[in-house]
Amino acid sequence: MEVLLREGLSLEAGAAYLTQLLRQAARENLASSPLRERALEWIEGADLQLLFTEQALKEDWKYTPMDFLRQPWTLQPFEEKLSLSEQVAPLAIESFPIPKSPWEALLVGAPVHRHIMLASDTPLHIALRNLGGLALELITVQVPAGARREIQLSIEGTGLSLVRLHLHIEEGAQVRFYYPSEGAEPKSYRYLIFTAHVEGKASLHTYALTTGTGWKRDEVRVFLAGKEAAAYLHGAASIAEGGVVDTAVRVEHAAPHTESNQLFRSLVEAGGRSTFQGRIYVARSAQKTNAYQSHKALLTATTAAAYSRPQLEIFADDVRCTHGVSTGFLQGEMLLYLRTRGIPESLARQMIYGAFLAEVVEKIPSEALRRWAEAKLLRM
Amino acid sequence: MLTIRDLHASVEGREILKGLTLTVQPGEVHAIMGPNGAGKSTLAAILAGREGYEVTQGEILYEGTDLLEMAPEERSHAGIFLAFQYPVEIPGVSMVQFLRAALNAHRAAKNQEPLDTAELMTLLREKAALLKLDPSFLTRSVNEGFSGGERKRAEIFQMAVLEPKLVILDETDSGLDVDALRIVAEAVNALRSPERAFLIITHYHRILQHIRPDVVHILADGRIVRSGGPELAIELEEKGYEPLLNPA
Numbered sequence: 001m002e003v004l005l006r007e008g009l010s011l012e013a014g015a016a017y018l019t020q021l022l023r024q025a026a027r028e029n030l031a032s033s034p035l036r037e038r039a040l041e042w043i044e045g046a047d048l049q050l051l052f053t054e055q056a057l058k059e060d061w062k063y064t065p066m067d068f069l070r071q072p073w074t075l076q077p078f079e080e081k082l083s084l085s086e087q088v089a090p091l092a093i094e095s096f097p098i099p100k101s102p103w104e105a106l107l108v109g110a111p112v113h114r115h116i117m118l119a120s121d122t123p124l125h126i127a128l129r130n131l132g133g134l135a136l137e138l139i140t141v142q143v144p145a146g147a148r149r150e151i152q153l154s155i156e157g158t159g160l161s162l163v164r165l166h167l168h169i170e171e172g173a174q175v176r177f178y179y180p181s182e183g184a185e186p187k188s189y190r191y192l193i194f195t196a197h198v199e200g201k202a203s204l205h206t207y208a209l210t211t212g213t214g215w216k217r218d219e220v221r222v223f224l225a226g227k228e229a230a231a232y233l234h235g236a237a238s239i240a241e242g243g244v245v246d247t248a249v250r251v252e253h254a255a256p257h258t259e260s261n262q263l264f265r266s267l268v269e270a271g272g273r274s275t276f277q278g279r280i281y282v283a284r285s286a287q288k289t290n291a292y293q294s295h296k297a298l299l300t301a302t303t304a305a306a307y308s309r310p311q312l313e314i315f316a317d318d319v320r321c322t323h324g325v326s327t328g329f330l331q332g333e334m335l336l337y338l339r340t341r342g343i344p345e346s347l348a349r350q351m352i353y354g355a356f357l358a359e360v361v362e363k364i365p366s367e368a369l370r371r372w373a374e375a376k377l378l379r380m
Numbered sequence: 381m382l383t384i385r386d387l388h389a390s391v392e393g394r395e396i397l398k399g400l401t402l403t404v405q406p407g408e409v410h411a412i413m414g415p416n417g418a419g420k421s422t423l424a425a426i427l428a429g430r431e432g433y434e435v436t437q438g439e440i441l442y443e444g445t446d447l448l449e450m451a452p453e454e455r456s457h458a459g460i461f462l463a464f465q466y467p468v469e470i471p472g473v474s475m476v477q478f479l480r481a482a483l484n485a486h487r488a489a490k491n492q493e494p495l496d497t498a499e500l501m502t503l504l505r506e507k508a509a510l511l512k513l514d515p516s517f518l519t520r521s522v523n524e525g526f527s528g529g530e531r532k533r534a535e536i537f538q539m540a541v542l543e544p545k546l547v548i549l550d551e552t553d554s555g556l557d558v559d560a561l562r563i564v565a566e567a568v569n570a571l572r573s574p575e576r577a578f579l580i581i582t583h584y585h586r587i588l589q590h591i592r593p594d595v596v597h598i599l600a601d602g603r604i605v606r607s608g609g610p611e612l613a614i615e616l617e618e619k620g621y622e623p624l625l626n627p628a
């Protein structure tokens with residue numbers, strides 16, 4: 001292993017190495033582990049793209065450009081504003097999932113790890129600023145039973161940001177998670193791996209609101225662990241030239257009477273790209289489950305691109321499940337209709353695009369964020 | 381007001397209009413009748429400014445200016461209104477939002493201040509009542525989930541709000557029951573004035589009993605083959621197109 005490290009790892013060896021690291025780390029407090037240092041040492045010199053294109057993950061990254069990974073990155077911590085936190089080994093949190101990819105494994109060894117017990121009902125704002133390097137952070141949040149909490153994540157600046165966020169939502173708690181991101185910088189690459197463990201009668205609402213030209217991937221995995229757990233995932237993205245918004249969602253229904261809905265809208269301008277993978281997994285025991293998914297992409301130019309892939313794996317028989325995926329260009333007829341009523345073309349387009357994203361934006365419960373989204377996404 | 385001279389237009393290389401000539405004066409009501417596929421909607425679409433048609437010959441003058449040089453919104457500002465045969469749905473855009481934008485664009489073209497919300501709502505409610513449309517219709521998305529009849533009434537409602545000078549109705553009467561037809565006809569008649577003109581595209585004599593035309597034209601195979609008074613419509617209804625198109 002040591003030898004391989006010095007020489008640079010082959011693809012398989014890299015993945016194997018990380019997996020091994022991970023297994024070991026599972027038995028240790030990683031925050032103080034020498035394994036962590038070793039993982040980080042490795043990442044700095046590595047061709048990161050190898051990790052993404054690892055055979056098993058190829059399908060998940062098929063439509064996501066990632067040339068930027070070819071450049072060498074230097075580790076540099078986030079500038080962060082985070083009031084309450086404590087250092088705890090992530091794997092000490094019972095529901096912390098086993099990493100699915102070498103990337104994720106790496107993040108378990110992120111140099112900064114915060115564990116937040118959300119005892120107070122003050123909204124938690126995790127504000128991270130990347131100063132242009134490779135910044136990694138691992139945050140775990142525990143929401144106590146019956147609590148109602150709001151969490152907002154923002155990742156600003158340039159550089160490659162890898163953020164691993166895990167929410168443990170106890171029985172009957174209600175969580176709203178907001179992730180607005182402006183991505184005004186073309187050289188910003190934000191990769192979020194978000195997992196949530198939702199216990200019985202608890203609910204999670206998420207809102208990913210994206211505009212701009214940056215590169216962004218959200219991997220969202222929600223585990224509905226207890227009876228009547230629910231997850232409502234929303235996404236609205238307005239993607240400008242050069243922008244990439246990549247969303248991979250997996251909702252797993254592991255208990256009966258659980259409910260989930262995925263509502264995503266992407267407006268893609270010339271030279272922009274949207275990819276969406278939405279999986280619904282319903283375990284055999286998860287009877288009386290409702291699972292819905294709707295993803296629509298509206299392309300405003302022929303050089304815009306969108307890829308959508310719904311995946312349903314349903315093993316229970318008493319399940320209501322619907323999914324709808326559509327990708328299309330603006331209908332010329334709509335534009336003509338508005339224009340024949342005197343509405344100038346630019347305004348007509350804005351109205352149609354705005355209305356498309358409004359389906360999601362109008363569902364944002366936070367007044368301030370809804371206004372923000374109206375201004376930035378709907379350009380109202 | 382409107383002069384169409386020897387208009388030839390094609391779609392994807394296929395000629396649809398083949399030398400159409402038509403003159404409409406202010407205050408007149410013209411009916412255009414003709415078999416399916418004759419080119420009636422094509423004519424309406426070209427007047428409204430839909431793209432995709434190639435005008436290979438002829439001209440269209442509207443109040444002395446070259447209509448074909450104008451963008452659809454400019455035509456609207458200049459007073460042209462088309463009630464579509466198949467109005468599209470605009471999901472997420474409410475009727476109020478839509479007509480606010482339309483009215484204010486018209487006002488901006490005339491250097492007028494935008495309407496305030498109270499003025500707008502008063503106007504919209506008044507016109508909705510005229511068309512016997514439920515007020516809730518104003519907050520619904522444009523044409524979304526509307527029945528065929530509702531769509532047609534919504535078109536006429538828009539006409540009543542925008543008060544255009546040249547109104548083109550493309551088969552607005554199709555699919556309307558007797559009551560709805562009367563409501564639509566009343567709204568059109570309310571707008572009739574010496575300054576306005578109407579072009580009513582229809583298959584049926586029925587609507588012309590409510591909105592009496594000055595001239596009736598028969599459009600067949602891309603040109604106007606016959607014109608006459610209201611009696612032509614009755615003749616058509618009784619005998620069909622065959623004897624008119626191929627006189628013995």
Ligand SMILES: Nc1ncnc2c1ncn2[C@@H]1O[C@H](COP(=O)(O)OP(=O)(O)O)[C@@H](O)[C@H]1O
Nearest residue numbers: 391392396414415416417418419420421422423
């Ligand atoms: N966009 C188009 N592309 C191809 N053909 C068209 C198009 N629009 C109309 N046509 C053809 O032109 C002819 C006239 O159509 P239309 O104007 O709709 O007739 P009408 O309204 O008199 O029934 C028809 O043969 C129709 O198929």
Ligand SMILES: [Mg+2]
Nearest residue numbers: 420421465551
């Ligand atoms: Mg027609």
